[in-house]
Structure formats: structure tokens, C-alpha cells
Amino acid sequence: HVHLIILTRVDPPLNLSALRVKDQVIHIQSEELHFNYDESAEFLRRNINTDLDEDTINDLYQKTEGWIAGLQLAALSLRNRKGPVALPFNEENRFIINYLMEQIYSQLSDSLRGFLLRTAILNRFTGELTEVVTGCKGSSEFLDVLRRENLFLIPLDQRGNWYRYHNLFSYFLKKRLAVELPDEIQALHYRAAQWYRAQGLLHESFDHAVLSGNQEIINELAEAYVEELWDAGEHALLLRRLSQIPERIMAENVKLRLYLALLKMDAGEVDAELVKIVFSESDHDYSDKERGMLETIRAAYGNLTQKAEIIEKHATSAIKLFKTTSPMWQSNAICILGRTYFLSGNLLEAEKYFKIAYEEAQEKGMKVIAFQAAFHLADTLRTQGRFGEAKALCHEQIRQIENHEGQPVQYLGNFYSILGEIACEENHLHRALMNGVKGVMMAEQRNNNLQLCITYKKLLNTYYTLKDVEKVKTILSKLRYLQQHSFLPSWLKSPLRVAQAFLYMMEDREEEAINQLQPPEILKAKDLTVTNEDIRELLFLARLYLRLRKPEQAAPILEKLKDFLAKNHRWNAYLNCLVNRAICSHQFGNEFEAEAILNEALILGKQKGYCRTFLDADYLLYPILSKMSFKKNIYDYAVAILEAMEIELSFSACSPKTVQLIDPLSPRELEILKLLPSRLSYPEIAEKLYISYSTVRTHVKNIYMKLNAHTRLEAVNIARARRLLQ
Structure with a gap:
């Protein structure tokens, strides 16, 4: 018996089908000769003298796709390297280039090389598409040649309709195309864009249109494609796509410029040049819809900079312009207008506008606007202490996004962050941390600076409660990095100051913490208007004064805030204010007033479901709380707060169980x-x-x-x- 082993790139002239039926042949094809991940890792470790970490191995595997010759070339390239080898092997490695040039490319016919070069612009292709791009009927037959000769052709479906080239081979071909046929590249992309558009594949069509540099087809595609991505919530993708369009084309397309500006605002990518363009843009030849878009962008800038007058002026103008032209954009403008009232402290009006925007967007199927409005509405409800309604709304939005494909996911992290804040106030700290961290992770995956700022800020509140100094330092460092490398919304300046003040406080450096915060001159205005972040900062400042036993400094701040907070239904801040006022009265020696104020706080806390606002006052509040005789209507709630406080204090240095010293101090x-x-x-x-x-x-x-x-x-x-x- 003779066993014949044939090694060949091309199927030999044998009746392989008959031999298979008779079980007289074992046919091992190229895909069976690729290593899987574990085999690749083992091969690399055996052939390279340096220890490779998992990330490097994974990168090499992804680039070579288990191609054994490629892995061997990688090993050859890395074998004698000294020190770290983090991702040193790439498509431009000379071993790869030389191998593909000498062993593969130079051996091919001119016609096949031409086919490979012209189709190298395609990330995936069919026979029909290759004929359109190359301009040669029958060129799809080259696919059969590539398939038979195992030339780096990878099928993407079972029917053999769609293919792509191996990653390394594709990169090699594109480099050769730029050298051998540079004048044809834009025309090739134009043909590809036309074919993809005819098939209704707008993503790929737009990509190739941009690379073709053809203004006509870019403008034709932009109208449908841009709005499709916007409606689907693919804002990060759309921003990348629009950023790739040549400036000469953007300069002549009003709508694309407006979309790009709004997307940059939404992503927190705002610079002086963008602001200049937005406010100097002439709209004399714009349609009503385009004027409305410009007004919306100006209102969005007011939102980022916390300038309520800018938001109100431009959002109101946009709502009128969109009334007959675009209900989607009108709902967006209504939502932005709601921010005016939120910033100025009028939560009832803010809630009204957010609810209108949310309901209109839901009714008309405008998913992005609906999720935007839902987030702001949920945050408003949380600020009002309406935790049940806020949680129900967040859970409903999360369910919609997670259970249905095609839903915009950029707001998912925001909803988890709100749930984290509520869980923290309810003293479910494990759940608070889990939701807060999940919100941050989702924002980091989206790589959206504005979403990162929102989720970082909300997670900070949980870390304050946990007194986790290292985690606060980490987030503060990340926010400062964002501040240095991109535009940050004005409302973030206050949380940055509070975070630094918290760190000083944890080191018992209260005076430095106070100097870190803005002075309370803002309270001297006749008509008090303070933002949510101003309120947080002022209440923290009052708490610092109380830690230093300076009630005379804290009292004016608290007195000025209390009526404003109650009037505008800012119950979370109002409760904090009540607790601080009770401590303040206690430090003044007015125990009767302290207990009366704390009793009011306990009634409100029970009604709204608050817990941490009391517990975070720990040793400052304990002397009052521990001596009170609770009324029947709040007895169980107040006792639960007191017991929780005693448990927490028993684990800290400030245990209430050892009030009397065994041996008095001299x-x-x-x-x-x-x-x-x-x-x-x-x-x-x-x-x-x-x-x-x-x-x-x-x-x-x-x-x-x-x-x-x-x-x-x-x-x-x-x-x-x-x-x-x-």
C-alpha cells in the first residue's frame, strides 16, 4: 500500500468526490490549518523567548487570524526582542510584507493582481460588487480562482455570497493599491458607494461616498443617512462619519454643519472655534427647519454653560420654528427648555416640559428624544424626592433599551446612575455602588465625555457616603484629565470643588476645605436663583462650618436657602438643610429648637423615604437624635434611623456607646x-x-x-x- 501526501495551494486534477465516497482520501483544507486561540498562544510561547501577556497574544491572534505562517513570522520578528513587547507586531512588519510580496503577490498574473488591488477598498464583497467596482464583467470569476488557490479569501456566509480578505493580506493590498493605482482610488470608492446605495446598505454606502470625495453623492446620501443614524441614537458613529467629510463639502452643506455642531455639543467636544461658528452662523438663507436646528444648538450650548437666559431665548425660538417643520426637533427643543427651569430651581416647570417632550417623543416613535427627556424627568423626580416614580421610569427605560435591538444605548448608563443615587439615599449601599459603577462603565464604553461627567458625578455621591477617599481621588483625577483635554460643562466646576473639599475634610483640614469652595456671596442677591450644583456646594460648606463648631457661619447660609428650597420642591436639598439647621441650633445651645427642626426633618424623611441624609450627619446629629422623644407617627422610622446611626458609629472612631470616659482627661x-x-x-x-x-x-x-x-x-x-x- 502506498500513502500519497500532496501539499498544494490548488486542488489537484483528481476525482476528489469519488475518493471521498470510497473513504480513500483525507482532504485537509486551509481553514482547518488555522490555529485557534489556545493553539496560537501555545505556538507563540514555544517560539518566543520573551513572556507574552494575554493582551499581546490576543492582538497577534486577531491580526494573523490563526494563520500559521503569519504566527511564525510574528515569532521570528519578536524572538530576539528584549524587554516589553506590547503589540510590536503589525501589518507593516517587514517579514509580513516581504513574505506576501515574494511568496504570493509576485507569483500572480497581472489580471489577478489588478482584481485584488481594485477590490482591496472593500471590507466585504460579493461577485456582483467586484464586477461593479472593477468595471469588468466576469471579473467575479476571480473569486473562484482565489477560492481554489486558497489565497486569503474568507467566506462570510454559508452560501458563498459574501467574502472578505484576510486582515494582513487586505492591509498589504491597500498599501500596494496606493503605490500602483493611486489615481483610481476615489473612482473605485464612488462605484462601491453607488452599488451599496442601490442595495439599501447606507452605512457602507456613506463610508465609500466620503472616501470618494464626490460632493454630489455625499450630499444625496447625507439627507437620509444622517437622520437615520440620529433617529437610531447612533450619535457616536454619526459624529465619526461627519468628522471624516472633507471641509470643502461641509462648508457648503448647512445641514451637515448643524448636525456636526449639535453632536459635538452632545459629546462634550466643544471648543472656542465651534462656539464662534455657532453664534456667528448667518441664517438669512436657511429654511425654518435649519434655523430651528441652529437655535437648538445655541440652546444646547446654554445648557452646557448653565446660562438659563440663553437656553430660554433660543429654545423658545426653536420650538416656534419647528412647529410645522419637524416634530422630532420640536420635542428636542422642549426638552432643552425644561433644563432652563431645572437650572433656575423651578422643578415643577422643569417636570412639566420634560414630561411633554417625553410623551410627544414616545407617541411619535422618536427614541433618542424620548430617552433624553426620560433621563431629565427621572433626575427631576429624584431631586424632588419622588423616588418611586423615578425608579419606575428608569427601570422602564432600561427594559426598553436592553430588551429590544436598535434602541439607543448612550443613555443606559445615566439611568443606572440615577438608580445608584436613589439606592444610596435609601441606604442600600451595595446596590448603589453596583448601579453607579455600572453607569460609569457604560459611559466609558460609549466614550462620550458628557455622559462620563454625568455618571462620574453621580457615583461620587456614593463614594462620599462610603468615605472611600481613594475612589474619590480616582474620579477626581479622571475628571481633571477630561477638563485638561476637552470641554467640560460649567455645572461640573462645582462638583470638582466639592470633591477636593471632601478630601481635605477627610484629612481634618476643614479650613482648607472651606477655602476650596466658592464663598456664599451668591446668596446676597435679592431674587435668589441658585443651581442644583450651587445648592450642593453651599450645603457642604455649611456642614464644614458645623464640623468646626462655627454655627454663626453656617446659619446665614441655611436660613437663606430653606425657603427657596421648599418653594421649589427641592426636597432632597431641603431635608439636608433641615438637618444642618438642627445641628446649628444644637451648637447654639437651643435644644428645643434643634429638636423641633429635626422632628420636621424626620416627618419629611419618612414621607419621601430618605435615610442617608440623616446618617451622613453621624456624630454631629447623634447628640440630638439620641435624646429625642419621638412622636408616634414617626417613631418606627426615627428609631430605625437612630439604630442604623449607632451601628455605623460603633464601627468608627466616634462610638456613641462610650460617652463617659473611664478616666477623665487632665x-x-x-x-x-x-x-x-x-x-x-x-x-x-x-x-x-x-x-x-x-x-x-x-x-x-x-x-x-x-x-x-x-x-x-x-x-x-x-x-x-x-x-x-x-
């Missing part, structure tokens, strides 16, 4: 204790009190022992909780 120890919150070192304390350094150390050890503390910070916190620093 006058000298009290004197030293009151200097510990300062930044004075122990030698400096010794110098200040005219005693020796060793004496200070002895007293500090005694203080630690009597307070059951292990560090200076713990001693200070315990002393504050027991009011020893007064």
Missing part, C-alpha cells in the same frame, strides 16, 4: 487635645505650650488610651463626638 491633656485638630507637629505643640517634646508624647499616649484611639485622626473624631473640643 487639664493639660485637654489643652493638648484641643491642638490636635491643627496642623501643628508635636514639637510645635511643645513649643507653643512651653513644655518638652517628651512630655507632649506622654500626654498624647494617655489621651489615646483614655479615648480608646489609635491615631491622631481617631482621637480628634472621638473628641468631637464627645464634645471635648468645645
Whole structure:
């Protein structure tokens, strides 16, 4: 018996079908000779002297697609490299270029080379498409040649209709095309664009149209294609597509310019040049719809910069212009107008406009506008303390997006972030962290700066509650990076200040934290108008004053805010204000007033479902809460808050269970204790009190022992909780 082994790129002149039936042949085809991922990893590790990490192996596998010769060339290229080899092997590697040129390309006929070069512009193709692009009938027969000779042709379906070239071979061909037939490239793309458009494949048609540089076909496609992507919520993709269009074409197409400007606003990619263009754009020859689009963009800029007067002026104008021309854009303008009222603190009016935009968009099937409006509506409901309604709306939007294909996903992270904020206030901290992190991860995947800012800001609130200093530092670092490398909305400046102040506070550097925040001059205006972020910052400033036992500084801030917050139904901030006012009255020595204010806060907290607003006041609030006699209508709720606070304090340095010292502090120890919150070192304390350094150390050890503390910070916190620093 003779066993014949034939190695060939071309099927031999044998009756393979008959031999298969008789089980007299084993036919191993090229696809069976490709390594899978595990085989590729094993091959590379055996043939390269350097340890490769998983990312590098995966990159090599994706580029070579398991092609063994390609992996061998990669191994040859990397074998003698020293040090890290993070992704050093690419399509321009000389081993790959030389191999494909000498072993494959130079061996082909001129006609086949011409076919390969002209079809290299296609990411996928059919026989019919190759004939259109090459301009030669019958050229699709070359596909049969490539298939028979196993020349890097990869089928994309079972019927053999669609194909593509191997990644490395495709890149090689494109480089050769640029060298050998540079004058034909735009014409090839134009033919491809025409064919794809005829098949209704707008994505690929638009790609090739842009690369063709043909203004006529770009303008023809833009009308339908741009609105299709906008309606589908594919804003990131649309922004990339429009950014690829030559400037000369953009300059002559009003609608494309307007879409590009709005997309950049939406993505937070705003620079001085864009703002200049938006506000200097002449609209004298625009249609009503185009004027409305321009007004909407100007209103969107007002939203980013927190200028309510700009939003109101331009959004109102846009609504009128869109009344008969575009219901989709009208709903968008109504939603932006809602932001005017949200920024100015009028939540009832904001809710009304967000609800109108949401319901209109839902009725007319405008998914993007519906999700935009739903997000703002849910955030407004959360701010009003209407947690049940906000959660129901968020869950409904998440269900719609996750259960149906073709839904815009860029707002998914925002809805999870709102759920995270609500869960945090309800003291479901694990759920809060899970939803908040999920929201951030989704925003990071979308690579949208504005969505990142929203989700980072909302996650910060959970990290404040958890007192997770390292996580706050991480997010603050990311936000500052965004601030340096792109445009950030004006409303983010306040959260950045608060985050830095929080870090100072956690180091017991309250004075520096206060200096980090904006002074409360904003409250001196006769007609008080403060944004949501201003309110957060002012309430945090008041809390810092209370930590320093300076109620005289906190009281004016809280008095000015309380009526404004109640009038505008900002119940989350109003409750925070009540808690701070109760602490303030307590520090003034007015216990009756402190308990009355705290009783009002507990009634509101029970009604709305708040929890963390009380718990986050911990040792400042505990002396009032622990002595109160709760009324029947809030008894269970108040006791639950008190018990939760005692549990949290028992795990911190400020345990309420050890109010009385076993061994009282001496006058000298009290004197030293009151200097510990300062930044004075122990030698400096010794110098200040005219005693020796060793004496200070002895007293500090005694203080630690009597307070059951292990560090200076713990001693200070315990002393504050027991009011020893007064």
C-alpha cells in the first residue's frame, strides 16, 4: 500500500468526490490549518523567548487570524526582542510584507493582481460588487480562482455570497493599491458607494461616498443617512462619519454643519472655534427647519454653560420654528427648555416640559428624544424626592433599551446612575455602588465625555457616603484629565470643588476645605436663583462650618436657602438643610429648637423615604437624635434611623456607646487635645505650650488610651463626638 501526501495551494486534477465516497482520501483544507486561540498562544510561547501577556497574544491572534505562517513570522520578528513587547507586531512588519510580496503577490498574473488591488477598498464583497467596482464583467470569476488557490479569501456566509480578505493580506493590498493605482482610488470608492446605495446598505454606502470625495453623492446620501443614524441614537458613529467629510463639502452643506455642531455639543467636544461658528452662523438663507436646528444648538450650548437666559431665548425660538417643520426637533427643543427651569430651581416647570417632550417623543416613535427627556424627568423626580416614580421610569427605560435591538444605548448608563443615587439615599449601599459603577462603565464604553461627567458625578455621591477617599481621588483625577483635554460643562466646576473639599475634610483640614469652595456671596442677591450644583456646594460648606463648631457661619447660609428650597420642591436639598439647621441650633445651645427642626426633618424623611441624609450627619446629629422623644407617627422610622446611626458609629472612631470616659482627661491633656485638630507637629505643640517634646508624647499616649484611639485622626473624631473640643 502506498500513502500519497500532496501539499498544494490548488486542488489537484483528481476525482476528489469519488475518493471521498470510497473513504480513500483525507482532504485537509486551509481553514482547518488555522490555529485557534489556545493553539496560537501555545505556538507563540514555544517560539518566543520573551513572556507574552494575554493582551499581546490576543492582538497577534486577531491580526494573523490563526494563520500559521503569519504566527511564525510574528515569532521570528519578536524572538530576539528584549524587554516589553506590547503589540510590536503589525501589518507593516517587514517579514509580513516581504513574505506576501515574494511568496504570493509576485507569483500572480497581472489580471489577478489588478482584481485584488481594485477590490482591496472593500471590507466585504460579493461577485456582483467586484464586477461593479472593477468595471469588468466576469471579473467575479476571480473569486473562484482565489477560492481554489486558497489565497486569503474568507467566506462570510454559508452560501458563498459574501467574502472578505484576510486582515494582513487586505492591509498589504491597500498599501500596494496606493503605490500602483493611486489615481483610481476615489473612482473605485464612488462605484462601491453607488452599488451599496442601490442595495439599501447606507452605512457602507456613506463610508465609500466620503472616501470618494464626490460632493454630489455625499450630499444625496447625507439627507437620509444622517437622520437615520440620529433617529437610531447612533450619535457616536454619526459624529465619526461627519468628522471624516472633507471641509470643502461641509462648508457648503448647512445641514451637515448643524448636525456636526449639535453632536459635538452632545459629546462634550466643544471648543472656542465651534462656539464662534455657532453664534456667528448667518441664517438669512436657511429654511425654518435649519434655523430651528441652529437655535437648538445655541440652546444646547446654554445648557452646557448653565446660562438659563440663553437656553430660554433660543429654545423658545426653536420650538416656534419647528412647529410645522419637524416634530422630532420640536420635542428636542422642549426638552432643552425644561433644563432652563431645572437650572433656575423651578422643578415643577422643569417636570412639566420634560414630561411633554417625553410623551410627544414616545407617541411619535422618536427614541433618542424620548430617552433624553426620560433621563431629565427621572433626575427631576429624584431631586424632588419622588423616588418611586423615578425608579419606575428608569427601570422602564432600561427594559426598553436592553430588551429590544436598535434602541439607543448612550443613555443606559445615566439611568443606572440615577438608580445608584436613589439606592444610596435609601441606604442600600451595595446596590448603589453596583448601579453607579455600572453607569460609569457604560459611559466609558460609549466614550462620550458628557455622559462620563454625568455618571462620574453621580457615583461620587456614593463614594462620599462610603468615605472611600481613594475612589474619590480616582474620579477626581479622571475628571481633571477630561477638563485638561476637552470641554467640560460649567455645572461640573462645582462638583470638582466639592470633591477636593471632601478630601481635605477627610484629612481634618476643614479650613482648607472651606477655602476650596466658592464663598456664599451668591446668596446676597435679592431674587435668589441658585443651581442644583450651587445648592450642593453651599450645603457642604455649611456642614464644614458645623464640623468646626462655627454655627454663626453656617446659619446665614441655611436660613437663606430653606425657603427657596421648599418653594421649589427641592426636597432632597431641603431635608439636608433641615438637618444642618438642627445641628446649628444644637451648637447654639437651643435644644428645643434643634429638636423641633429635626422632628420636621424626620416627618419629611419618612414621607419621601430618605435615610442617608440623616446618617451622613453621624456624630454631629447623634447628640440630638439620641435624646429625642419621638412622636408616634414617626417613631418606627426615627428609631430605625437612630439604630442604623449607632451601628455605623460603633464601627468608627466616634462610638456613641462610650460617652463617659473611664478616666477623665487632665487639664493639660485637654489643652493638648484641643491642638490636635491643627496642623501643628508635636514639637510645635511643645513649643507653643512651653513644655518638652517628651512630655507632649506622654500626654498624647494617655489621651489615646483614655479615648480608646489609635491615631491622631481617631482621637480628634472621638473628641468631637464627645464634645471635648468645645
